[in-house]
Amino acid sequence: MSEPKIRILLVDDETGILDTLQILFRGEGYDVSVATGGKEAIERMGTDRPDILLTDIRMPGTTGLEVLAWAREVDPELPVILMTAQASLQSAVRAVNEGAYYYLQKPFANDELLAICRRAAEARQLKVENRSLKKEIRRRDRRAAGRPVGTSRSFVEVLKLAETVAPTDSTILISGESGTGKEVIARFIHHLSDRSEGAFYSVNCGALPESLLESELFGHVKGAFTGAVRDKEGLLAAARGGTFFLDEIGEMSPATQVKLPGPFRNGR
Numbered sequence: 001m002s003e004p005k006i007r008i009l010l011v012d013d014e015t016g017i018l019d020t021l022q023i024l025f026r027g028e029g030y031d032v033s034v035a036t037g038g039k040e041a042i043e044r045m046g047t048d049r050p051d052i053l054l055t056d057i058r059m060p061g062t063t064g065l066e067v068l069a070w071a072r073e074v075d076p077e078l079p080v081i082l083m084t085a086q087a088s089l090q091s092a093v094r095a096v097n098e099g100a101y102y103y104l105q106k107p108f109a110n111d112e113l114l115a116i117c118r119r120a121a122e123a124r125q126l127k128v129e130n131r132s133l134k135k136e137i138r139r140r141d142r143r144a145a146g147r148p149v150g151t152s153r154s155f156v157e158v159l160k161l162a163e164t165v166a167p168t169d170s171t172i173l174i175s176g177e178s179g180t181g182k183e184v185i186a187r188f189i190h191h192l193s194d195r196s197e198g199a200f201y202s203v204n205c206g207a208l209p210e211s212l213l214e215s216e217l218f219g220h221v222k223g224a225f226t227g228a229v230r231d232k233e234g235l236l237a238a239a240r241g242g243t244f245f246l247d248e249i250g251e252m253s254p255a256t257q258v259k260l261p262g263p264f265r266n267g268r
Helices: 015-027 038-048 064-074 089-097 110-146 153-165 182-192 210-218 262-267
Strands: 007-011 031-035 052-056 080-084 102-105 200-204 243-247
Touching: 007 015, 007 038, 015 031, 015 110, 031 038, 038 052, 038 064, 052 064, 052 110, 064 080, 064 089, 080 110, 089 102, 102 110, 153 182, 182 200, 182 243, 200 210
Parallel strands: 007 031, 007 052, 052 080, 080 102, 200 243
Antiparallel strands: none
């Protein structure tokens, strides 16, 4: 199986330069996309997801430095190579200080540019692998520190399943009799997830009257009903970025269930 092509986004307001660079990089096996200005480059970054960004600095409207700043916000690990025909020490220092991978003066040799881009792609891949390894190490440390205690085969299998689904953003259904530790498993999944820094909220859907449950889930504004003396954020909004455990969701009325966001309906 062949390795995926390196995706490069080329940005310049001169179409002649873009055409030349396209031919060069496609000949080297890159997956090439182009933008004829800074504004278009910013729009394409979100859809094309490049591995390398090569942009001119001096462009009408949105400059290369503005594209660099946007790229740092969208993807801090994206190597951005800046090209300019009017290089100066001041602009080079500024570019590097703002996070550029390389500052290249026009005209340049094709071999020099290709070598820089190869190094940039390798540096990005190393950063991605390093981030992935650190995440896995943190997950293993959390798994060891927060793993519920139990030795029965069925419980160990449940823990393994929880460890498998925890890194995903899937909505998870935990079923079992009362007292079997559903919330323990929910907290374990939260502990191992990428949302572990966020809050863990839990509500017993069978313990609250329907009107009060809706208020807890969705919040309310001041004066919405008797006793609503101030605005209140709902738990669904408060749990954003964390985990929300709906205990005994089967006890929730159908009328309330249909108001839940899609993944929560029908007990999912």
